[in-house]
Amino acid sequence: MSATLKDIAKKVGIHPATVSRALNPRTAHLVNPATVAKVKKAAAALDYLPNPMAAGLRTSRSHTIGVVIPDLNNPLFPGMVRGIQDTLGRAGYTPLLVNTDNDPDIESHLVASLSARRVDGFILATARRDHPLLAQLSEKFPIVLINRVSDSVQLPSVAADEQHGIRLAIEHLYGLGHREIAHVAGPAWSSTGHERSQAFTRSMKDHGLVTSKRISAVSSWSIEAANECATRLIKADPAITAIVAANDQLALGSIAAIKGMKRRCPRDISVVGYNDMPFMDIVDPPLTTVRVPQNDIGSEAARLLLSMLVEEGSTSVKQVRLTPELILRSSTTHPRVEK
Amino acid sequence: MSATLKDIAKKVGIHPATVSRALNPRTAHLVNPATVAKVKKAAAALDYLPNPMAAGLRTSRSHTIGVVIPDLNNPLFPGMVRGIQDTLGRAGYTPLLVNTDNDPDIESHLVASLSARRVDGFILATARRDHPLLAQLSEKFPIVLINRVSDSVQLPSVAADEQHGIRLAIEHLYGLGHREIAHVAGPAWSSTGHERSQAFTRSMKDHGLVTSKRISAVSSWSIEAANECATRLIKADPAITAIVAANDQLALGSIAAIKGMKRRCPRDISVVGYNDMPFMDIVDPPLTTVRVPQNDIGSEAARLLLSMLVEEGSTSVKQVRLTPELILRSSTTHPRVEK
DNA sequence: CCAGGTATCGCAATCGATTGCATAACGGGA
DNA sequence: TCCCGTTATGCAATCGATTGCGATACCTGG
Known part of the structure; x- marks a missing residue:
């Protein structure tokens, strides 16, 4: 099938071990530069490809x-x-x-x-x-x-940096004049959900805002779950003017909830997402969100x-x-x- | 590190080759069922995992x-x-x-x-x-x-089945009453773009509709390219009432073009996509599209x-x-x- | 001119599984 | 009882690359 070290060795007239050393950058200094050149030429001529299984077997x-x-x-x-x-x-x-x-x-x-x-x-x-x-x-x-x-x-x-990302969202909303901000949090078992939720509480406190009854976690990262969750939040506290969602899917679900309650986004309630997934610029409305690299x-x-x-x-x-x-x-x- | 065939062989008191045969479903019939059982037990006890490199090296x-x-x-x-x-x-x-x-x-x-x-x-x-x-x-x-x-x-x-998919789209539009249908086609070098474009021509002909000057291909599968392309089509022929796009991105670009010309989708121009990518149900407007499995x-x-x-x-x-x-x-x- | 280095390279074992071939044991029929 | 065919297993080569060790040749300083 494909050429092996032995083939190259035979062609150049040296031992396979030397070929191996010549071809390995880490050991090439052990072999005469002239032979290295010859080996490389022969390898190219035979279009040699090292067999990763053989190498892997030996080196594990x-x-x-x-x-x-x-x-x-x-x-x-x-x-x-x-x-x-x-x-x-x-x-x-x-x-x-x-x-x-x-x-x-x-x-x-x-x-x-x-x-x-x-x-x-x-x-x-x-x-x-x-x-x-x-x-x-x-x-x-x-x-x-x-x-x-x-x-x-x-x-x-x-x-x-979840803390930073959530802070960006809240500073933005705060700057717009929002004070009644709620959080549609990710599932409790999720690492990011948990972190962002904690970051939300901290940032809100830093801005002197209250979070009581304003945080509700979904059971899964789905639009449907977020829809229910946001609906619950808004019903419980109609004063809410903005929602920070723990990711874009949850933001979409929140927007669906707002629409479902015959209210409008952003006119009645603003929503900020997280992640900036593809196509978030063309949903309705185009989503303000925290982009992670x-x-x-x-x-x-x-x-x-x-x-x-x-x-x-x-x-x-x-x-x-x-x-x-x-x-x-x-x-x-x-x-x-x-x- | 991990257990090998030899380890199992030693434990059971037989030769590694027999172990290999016992563990391979294709050769297990060559070895005594009793030994197979013993080998399997030993393998499980040592939680043996076959080394794919060794096997691969031998079998290529x-x-x-x-x-x-x-x-x-x-x-x-x-x-x-x-x-x-x-x-x-x-x-x-x-x-x-x-x-x-x-x-x-x-x-x-x-x-x-x-x-x-x-x-x-x-x-x-x-x-x-x-x-x-x-x-x-x-x-x-x-x-x-x-x-x-x-x-x-x-x-x-x-x-x-691109022919079938495009036909579905056109039949749908035809049923709604559309007769002036345009096609934002995929790049000419693309296999799917080419096929769908041909399917469009054929299906239109089958419905007795004309396609002249109603097909324009984008240079790349991007929203921007489709925006330009659709704008050109509509300007060239304002009678157009519907667009079949060669995929969802092109459909989104076409919708953007319609909006950009201060017209509305679907009121002024209907658009059908292709593929049914994720989130196509929540863009504005939710996209009618051909779903491929x-x-x-x-x-x-x-x-x-x-x-x-x-x-x-x-x-x-x-x-x-x-x-x-x-x-x-x-x-x-x-x-x-x-x- | 010799001892001690150094630069190059060959030898052979090794990684772990697979498989053709040989061998041994065993059973049945003549 | 002997021969032959199964059945079950052992033996050893093999896949291709890597690498410790040893061997050779060459060089340098003393």
């Missing part, structure tokens, strides 16, 4: 990384995957992508099958806060968490994991936070003056 | 499939990827996913790196109609095309490729067409009666 490193995503259909993740793929690929690594559907059982199963594939490390984007797998897995593999942090185990992670999160996570793979000694656990920005569109405006 | 089959996608950020593809992953995973295969950004150079590079990884086959979703790579690649690997067909080389493919396309392609991997003998080239359906929403209505 597959140069693959398991990437575990809750749901690829959620537009938040493809961007991150892109970032991961690009920087991993540049370093000669290949991501193995899987979906968990947010199901812990499926996740265990998939992680097991990735382990069987002998991945060199993991990038996990699964959202659950309490996860028994994490502790075990982190003992056997280098791991980087993305779009979340772990509160039980201390693990490297790359995520958005999805590509950067992915590439940063890949970089972090790669660095862990080379310098195994370092014990420092890096937790990277990327700064989000506020995207102003049309779902927010001044609160209506009371007549 | 990696049990991986290269999956080449133009752009994962396009919501059309994650669904297909899901379908692929699910059925490949069930068969013990792992997809290796890459993005090409519709760039032929990047594509060649990525395909090369997947070949280096010794994938067992390819699933290609790249859209270009004329592709030099295809012919060469198909000689060395089993290949299945998705969401497109090849017109130069005869290759297995899984795609939507994304998951099914993916899983069908995976099934097809897997079947090609086992029965290498068969020379028949299967070309599967899946039936799309029309999703009625609010971007279409009766044409306005002339005053």
Whole structure:
């Protein structure tokens, strides 16, 4: 089939071991520059491609990384995957992508099958806060968490600065004159949901605003759940003039709720989303939202994991936070003056 | 690290080769059922995981499939990827996913790196109609095309029945009373764009409608390009009452064009999309569109490729067409009666 | 001219699973 | 009782790259 080291060796008239050294940048200095040149030429002529299985078998490193995503259909993740793929690929690594559907059982199963594939490390984007797998897995593999942090185990992670993002949203609303601001929070089991909810409470307090009865968490990251949730909030407290949603789906659900109650967004109630998924600029109304740098999160996570793979000694656990920005569109405006 | 066949062999007191045969369903009949049972128990006790590199090195089959996608950020593809992953995973295969950004150079590079990884086959979703790579690649690997067909080389493919989908759209508009129907077509180099454009012409003719000057192709699958394109069409022929767009992005661009010309959709001009991407139900106006079964396309392609991997003998080239359906929403209505 | 380096390269073992071939045990028919 | 065919298992080569160790040649300073 494809050419092997032995073929090159025969062609040049040297031993396969020397060919191996010549072709490996890390060991090329051990072999005569002239032979290196000859080897490279022969390799190109035979269009030699190293067999990763043979190399992997010997070195027990597959140069693959398991990437575990809750749901690829959620537009938040493809961007991150892109970032991961690009920087991993540049370093000669290949991501193995899987979906968990947010199901812990499926996740265990998939992680097991990735382990069987002998991945060199993991990038996990699964959202659950309490996860028994994490502790075990982190003992056997280098791991980087993305779009979340772990509160039980201390693990490297790359995520958005949720505190900052939520603050941006609230400062924006406050600047517009809003004082009665509610929060449609993410599921309690979700890491990001939890963080953003806490950030909401803190930022509101910093602005001297009250949050009592103004926070309600959905049971799942769905438009329908947010619809119910926002409806409940507004009914309980009709004075509400603005809603900060824990992500864009929840913002969409909140807008649906507002429409469902025969009120208008942003005229009656302003809504701010989070993530800036694709197409959020063309929904009705175009959504003001906090944009998280999805590509950067992915590439940063890949970089972090790669660095862990080379310098195994370092014990420092890096937790990277990327700064989000506020995207102003049309779902927010001044609160209506009371007549 | 992990247990090997030798470990199991030692534990049971037999030769590693026997263990290998016992664990392989295809050869298990060669070994005494009693020993098979003992081997399985021991394997479970040591939680043995076969080393795919060792197996792959010996058998030169990696049990991986290269999956080449133009752009994962396009919501059309994650669904297909899901379908692929699910059925490949069930068969013990792992997809290796890459993005090409519709760039032929990047594509060649990525395909090369997947070949280096010794994938067992390819699933290609790249859209270009004329592709030099295809012919060469198909000689060395089993290949299945998705969401497109090849017109130069005869290759297995899984795609939507574009003819049927476009017909659904036109029948719908015709039934509403539209007669002046235009088509915002996909790029000429695109397989789907080309097919849908041809289907448009044919279906229009079948309804006795004229298409002259009513078809204009965009240069890229973007909202902006469609905006320009639709603007041009409408200006050239103000009588137009409906637009069939070659996909949802183009439909969104067409709607933007209508709004930009201070006209309204669907009151002044109806628009039908294609694909039914996520969130097309909440854009303004909610988009009437032709839904293609994304998951099914993916899983069908995976099934097809897997079947090609086992029965290498068969020379028949299967070309599967899946039936799309029309999703009625609010971007279409009766044409306005002339005053 | 020799001892001690250094630069290059060959040798052979190794990673873990697979598989053609050989071998041993066993049972049944002549 | 002997021969032959199954059945069950062992043996050893093999896949292709990596790498510790040893060997050779060459060079430099003393």
